[in-house]
Amino acid sequence: MNRTGRSSRRRTEAIAAAHLAAACLAAVLAAGGAGAAEDPVDGPTPPEPAGYRMDGYRTPTPATLAGAVVLDTAAAERLWRDGRAVFVDVMPRPEKPAKLPAGTIWRDAPRDHLPRSAWLINVGYGALAPRMEEFFRGSLRELTGGDAAKPLAFYCRRACWMSWNAAKRAIEWGYSAVYWYPDGSDGWAEAGLPLEAAKPYRVGAKE
Numbered sequence: 001m002n003r004t005g006r007s008s009r010r011r012t013e014a015i016a017a018a019h020l021a022a023a024c025l026a027a028v029l030a031a032g033g034a035g036a037a038e039d040p041v042d043g044p045t046p047p048e049p050a051g052y053r054m055d056g057y058r059t060p061t062p063a064t065l066a067g068a069v070v071l072d073t074a075a076a077e078r079l080w081r082d083g084r085a086v087f088v089d090v091m092p093r094p095e096k097p098a099k100l101p102a103g104t105i106w107r108d109a110p111r112d113h114l115p116r117s118a119w120l121i122n123v124g125y126g127a128l129a130p131r132m133e134e135f136f137r138g139s140l141r142e143l144t145g146g147d148a149a150k151p152l153a154f155y156c157r158r159a160c161w162m163s164w165n166a167a168k169r170a171i172e173w174g175y176s177a178v179y180w181y182p183d184g185s186d187g188w189a190e191a192g193l194p195l196e197a198a199k200p201y202r203v204g205a206k207e
Contacts, residue, residue: 041159052168053161054126061164061182067171071153071181073191079179080114085151086143087117089185089198090124090166112195113185114155118143119198123169124162138203140170153179158186 041058048062064070071079079085093109113119123136144150152175154167167180181187189195 052126052165057161058159060159061161065164065167065180068167068178068180071179073183073187076181077193079153085153085179087114087153089113089117089119090154090162091156092122092124092162111198113198114188115194115196118201121200124156124166126165135203139201142203148174149176151177151179153181155181155184157184158182160184
C-alpha cells in the first residue's frame, strides 16, 4: 500500500473511532452514566472555560455561563409555566449504525423530558459536523420564528456539558435571551414535576 492509501485509511479509521466514541457517550448519558469511570458525575465545580467542552461531557459543569441566565429548578419551573420560553432538550442519542448484521433489531433509547420541549439530538458536542450545525441553526431559527430575542432555555441531564455547549453556541450565534438549566431533567423529576415522552425534533415537521 502506498503512502496516500495508508493516509486515507488512517483518516477513515479516525472518523470511525470518533463516531463510535460519540455513540458510546450518548448511550452512557441515556443510561444515566452508571459505570463510566472516566466520566464521574460527582466532583468539584470547575471554572468556566473560554471555549467549548470537547470531551468528558458527563462530568461536573461550571456554575456560570457568560451571557446566559443560569436557572435552578424553581426558576426553571417559573419560566416553563410562563410559557414564553422555548425549552430545548439536547440529550444525545446513539444513531442507528449503518451496517447492522442481518436480523438485528435496533431500538432507540427512550427519553422523558420537560413537556413542550424541543428535543434536538446531538447538538451539544464541542465540535459539530456541518450537517449537524445546519440542523441546529435551522431548528433554533424555526423554534424562535426568527426572533433572536425569543427566550431559549437549554438543558440535558445533571452534570452534562451538552447543555452548556449548546447554550454557549446559541449566545455566539446572536440569541440574546439564553437560559441554562444545569440540573436538567434529573432536577425536574426530583422536584416531582411532570415529564413526557420525547420525540426528536425535525425541522419543518408539523407537530
